[in-house]
Amino acid sequence: MLFSVDITCGQNGSVFFPYPGRARLLHSLSISDCVLNGFTSEATSDDIDTIPDRIKYFTLVNSVIYMTQNDFQQFQGAKHLNQPFQCGNVNAVKIIENNISCWIGNMNKRSRLETFQARPNFRDRTYTYKYLRHLHKSFSMIQPFTRQIDKSMYPNIETLNFSAANMIETPKHLQEWRLGAKDLKYLDLSHNLIEDVFPIICHDKYKGDNPPGFVDLRYNNISSLTQYGIRTWLRGICHKLTVDIRNNPFMCDCGVKYFQDIFQYIDNQMVSFYYDVRENNFSRYKYLYDLKCYNPPSLRGRIISKLSLSEIGCKPKLQTVTNVSSGPIIVVMLVSFFLCVCLFVGIRYREQIAVSCSK
Numbered sequence: 001m002l003f004s005v006d007i008t009c010g011q012n013g014s015v016f017f018p019y020p021g022r023a024r025l026l027h028s029l030s031i032s033d034c035v036l037n038g039f040t041s042e043a044t045s046d047d048i049d050t051i052p053d054r055i056k057y058f059t060l061v062n063s064v065i066y067m068t069q070n071d072f073q074q075f076q077g078a079k080h081l082n083q084p085f086q087c088g089n090v091n092a093v094k095i096i097e098n099n100i101s102c103w104i105g106n107m108n109k110r111s112r113l114e115t116f117q118a119r120p121n122f123r124d125r126t127y128t129y130k131y132l133r134h135l136h137k138s139f140s141m142i143q144p145f146t147r148q149i150d151k152s153m154y155p156n157i158e159t160l161n162f163s164a165a166n167m168i169e170t171p172k173h174l175q176e177w178r179l180g181a182k183d184l185k186y187l188d189l190s191h192n193l194i195e196d197v198f199p200i201i202c203h204d205k206y207k208g209d210n211p212p213g214f215v216d217l218r219y220n221n222i223s224s225l226t227q228y229g230i231r232t233w234l235r236g237i238c239h240k241l242t243v244d245i246r247n248n249p250f251m252c253d254c255g256v257k258y259f260q261d262i263f264q265y266i267d268n269q270m271v272s273f274y275y276d277v278r279e280n281n282f283s284r285y286k287y288l289y290d291l292k293c294y295n296p297p298s299l300r301g302r303i304i305s306k307l308s309l310s311e312i313g314c315k316p317k318l319q320t321v322t323n324v325s326s327g328p329i330i331v332v333m334l335v336s337f338f339l340c341v342c343l344f345v346g347i348r349y350r351e352q353i354a355v356s357c358s359k
Contacts, residue, residue, distance in 0.1 A: 002027035002054065009034035014066070018042040020088045021058070022051045030059040039065045040075045043085040055089045056131070058096070065102040072104045087127045096136040129154050136161040138188075152180035159186045163216075167192040177213065177241060179203045187215045194220040199232040202241060215243045222248035223295070225259035225304070233285070234262075242284045245291075252293035254314040256304055263289065263305055 002025050007015055014035035019042075021029050042048050067075070089095060129135075132154050138161055150173045154160070160174075167189065177200050178184050194217065204210040222245055233243050250256070293299040299311065309315070 001025065004028035004030075004057075006030045007034065008032050009063075020084055021055065022048055022053055022084055022089075024051055024054075026055055028057040029055055030057070031063060032059070032061045034063045036063055036065045039067065040071060040085075043075065043081050044078050046082055048082055048084050053084070053089060053091050056091065056093045058089045058092050058094070060100060061096060061098040063100055065100065067102065067104050069105055090127055090129055091131055092129070093131050094134040095132065096134075098136055098138045127153055130156060132157055134159040134161075138163045138165065150180075154181055156183055157181050158183050159188075160184065161186075161188040162192075163188045164191040167194055169196070170194055170198045175200055177202045177204070177215075177238070178210070183211070185211050185213055187213075190216045190218045190220070192220050195222060196224065197222055197230060197245060200238065200241070200243065201232070202235065202238040204238070204240060210240055213241045215241065217243060217245045218247045220245075220248055223251040225250060225256050225291075230259065230262060230288075244287070246287060249294035250291060250304065251295045252299045252302065252304060252307060252312055253296075254312050256307070256312055257309065257314050260305060260307075 004027055006028075007030065009015060009032070012035065013033070014037055015031065016038045017031060017034075017036045018038050019040070133156060135154065135157060136159075152173075170189065173179075174187065174189070175198050179201075182203075197217075200215070232238070233241065289303075289305045291304045293302045293304055293307075299307070302311075
């Protein structure tokens, strides 16, 4: 018989919790709004390996890891961390770690640990979470974030949530859509510090039975819009993927002209390798027409697709008139050819013509 534990603390309530909370017959563990004491108390003990890892659902949200100065110094000087502490719950189906912070010192005079620079080095191990379907690591300080982003660790993952994780760029592992994670449906990178629209390489089968996918890049620091980054989303092989870049501080300068060119191709129904209009591949990206400028302040709130070249500081191209009827042009060409022939004959045989006229 397995059992579940659900703990919710009141104001400044605390609970003794040695991570990762392994206990015999424990199936589900949920802790919220608590001050966590003893978090690293079993980090160096190998006895924890004797307890089977049966946790399938692990939730830790809105909590503070509290460590005394002595606890922190011992943890910092540890030469060995056991595998359960480094890996967490490797047999879990769903892991949620959201809004976790760490405090060091006494509760009245404490300092906040913002990074993992003072923590012991984690071994170069590769862990496979073969049962994991949903991973939510939003603003979590439990494990180094850089060790959580390789999708090959989660072969059956369906949802990856790395929102509010202070990411400044998109890791390469996440740019390879469904590489090593064929069931991935939702990747949340919102509320980070990502600055560029990255090209996505899709590993779906063209017209295969892959489920629809979604990448959330809203509320980042994306300011530039390039045609190259976005056009990779429109490839036929990515026909089930949607990338959302709304609510970003877009810079509307001459660089967005190339972004506007995408609309021109679509409006003219030009079908190419990148723009498969026949498959209605662009229908999921109609929101691009409504993206708005954030900078410069003079254009803030203006719709990017409706800006003129002069408004974004670009010199307009000279346009070639192509709607002139071809009939008059052909007539002019024939007349010109006839006159050229007459001129050539007149010059070539002018002496014979003069003699003939004198007679």
